[in-house]
Amino acid sequence: MSDESKKEKAHLEDEVAVLASKKILFEAIEKKASDILIEPLFDSLQIRYKIDGIFYRVHQLPLELHPRIITHIKAISNLNVAEHRLPQEGRFRLKKLDGKDIDIRVSVIPSTLGEKVALRIFDRENVELNLDKLGFDEVSLKILKKNLKRSWGIILICGPAGSGKTTTLYSCLKFIDSIEKNIITIEDPIEYDLYGINQVNIDEKVGLTFASVLKSVLRQDPDIILVGEMRDTETVEIALRASLTGHLVLSTLHTTSASAAIVRLKDMGAEPFLIASSLLCVCAQNLLRILCDCKEHFETSEEIIDLFNSYGINIDKNTPLYQKKGCPNCNHTGYKGRKAIGEVLEISPSIREIINERITERELQEFALKEGLRTLKYNALEEVKKGVTSLEEVFRVLE
Numbered sequence: 001m002s003d004e005s006k007k008e009k010a011h012l013e014d015e016v017a018v019l020a021s022k023k024i025l026f027e028a029i030e031k032k033a034s035d036i037l038i039e040p041l042f043d044s045l046q047i048r049y050k051i052d053g054i055f056y057r058v059h060q061l062p063l064e065l066h067p068r069i070i071t072h073i074k075a076i077s078n079l080n081v082a083e084h085r086l087p088q089e090g091r092f093r094l095k096k097l098d099g100k101d102i103d104i105r106v107s108v109i110p111s112t113l114g115e116k117v118a119l120r121i122f123d124r125e126n127v128e129l130n131l132d133k134l135g136f137d138e139v140s141l142k143i144l145k146k147n148l149k150r151s152w153g154i155i156l157i158c159g160p161a162g163s164g165k166t167t168t169l170y171s172c173l174k175f176i177d178s179i180e181k182n183i184i185t186i187e188d189p190i191e192y193d194l195y196g197i198n199q200v201n202i203d204e205k206v207g208l209t210f211a212s213v214l215k216s217v218l219r220q221d222p223d224i225i226l227v228g229e230m231r232d233t234e235t236v237e238i239a240l241r242a243s244l245t246g247h248l249v250l251s252t253l254h255t256t257s258a259s260a261a262i263v264r265l266k267d268m269g270a271e272p273f274l275i276a277s278s279l280l281c282v283c284a285q286n287l288l289r290i291l292c293d294c295k296e297h298f299e300t301s302e303e304i305i306d307l308f309n310s311y312g313i314n315i316d317k318n319t320p321l322y323q324k325k326g327c328p329n330c331n332h333t334g335y336k337g338r339k340a341i342g343e344v345l346e347i348s349p350s351i352r353e354i355i356n357e358r359i360t361e362r363e364l365q366e367f368a369l370k371e372g373l374r375t376l377k378y379n380a381l382e383e384v385k386k387g388v389t390s391l392e393e394v395f396r397v398l399e
Contacts, residue, residue: 017069017071021072026096027049033050034121036050038119040063040066047061070108078092084110087107087109089107090106100124104122122191124192129170130174131172135341136342152245154243154250157250159256159285160254163286164285164287164340173197182223184217186214214238218238223247226251239251241278255284257343257361257375258343259282275355279347280346282344282347285341286340287340287397288383289337290338291323291390292326300316300319311375345368
């Protein structure tokens with residue numbers, strides 16, 4: 001093959017890679033995927049989309065396309081196309097056919113079979129920052145809103161990765177935002193640009209950490225501070241003390257229940273008296289997939305009735321419960337969309353007292369239940385009773 005033919009072939013392969021990349025991106029957006037994985041296998045290039053919290057394989061492309069697709073994504077993300085040994089992170093903006101922008105966050109890591117790319121899609125049209133529309137039950141929502149109107153203290157949003165904590169935090173900010181308030185956020189990374197709110201992006205490479213930025217932010221006379229995540233003891237200490245000196249602080253922790261968050265703060269070295277004095281409430285949350293309209297009724301067994309009754313939810317054999325079926329409208333998954341469920345633990349005077357004692361997560365949970373805490377499991381089963389989701393989904397997410 002002549003040099004000219006080789007150049008022509010390489011140019012054609014580049015064009016194919018660019019077209020394949022565009023198809024992958026626009027198809028994922030159309031399917032409302034939150035993430036894309038581009039993964040080299042032994043014999044092919046695997047493409048997976050994350051839809052409603054679950055990854056699905058949608059394409060297997062020729063392995064020859066792998067290096068060219070990776071190079072194209074690196075190029076549009078302003079990454080080093082010649083670096084294949086180290087992880088890289090970047091982002092780019094994609095314009096949809098209707099002219100609206102989509103933000104894409106890119107992570108590239110080296111694997112034994114070649115570089116793997118993870119793309120996180122931020123489609124503002126699919127995210128409505130409205131507390132009333134996230135899916136929380138009325139009781140939990142009322143407690144959360146009441147505490148958001150306080151002028152000082154700390155509110156924690158908890159949950160595992162991918163449980164919608166950031167969306168809830170931003171929705172909280174939108175609920176309390178006003179021209180009279182000085183609001184500053186400290187994030188890593190900034191996921192959505194909020195109009196009229198000062199946002200700071202962490203960069204640990206240059207010493208811009210949560211703790212160092214938080215110290216400087218306190219000199220800016222803020223009313224409300226959002227700390228993206230409580231990662232270390234220093235950040236926790238500063239945030240707790242800031243909440244005691246006239247600031248409302250919002251932040252997150254990676255715990256699966258509200259009571260676990262209080263124990264985690266103690267484990268991170270926070271003084272119990274500081275936690276008891278500053279904490280207003282803790283909201284633990286997760287996301288449940290919503291049954292598609294093709295859902296079908298199933299017969300309620302005695303075992304299921306006993307399960308609901310054990311949580312104080314009354315059902316009988318005549319209560320209609322639903323399970324997934326699958327149709328073209330939901331890509332035969334049986335689900336379409338997700339909603340948040342939460343448990344909100346308000347720090348009452350009696351709970352403040354026991355925080356100062358040596359108490360386990362289970363003991364704290366039992367005490368909170370006596371005070372009327374509606375747990376994640378309780379609220380999830382309520383959604384099953386309403387026909388919104390399935391028992392299978394509740395067990396998948398919460399067991």
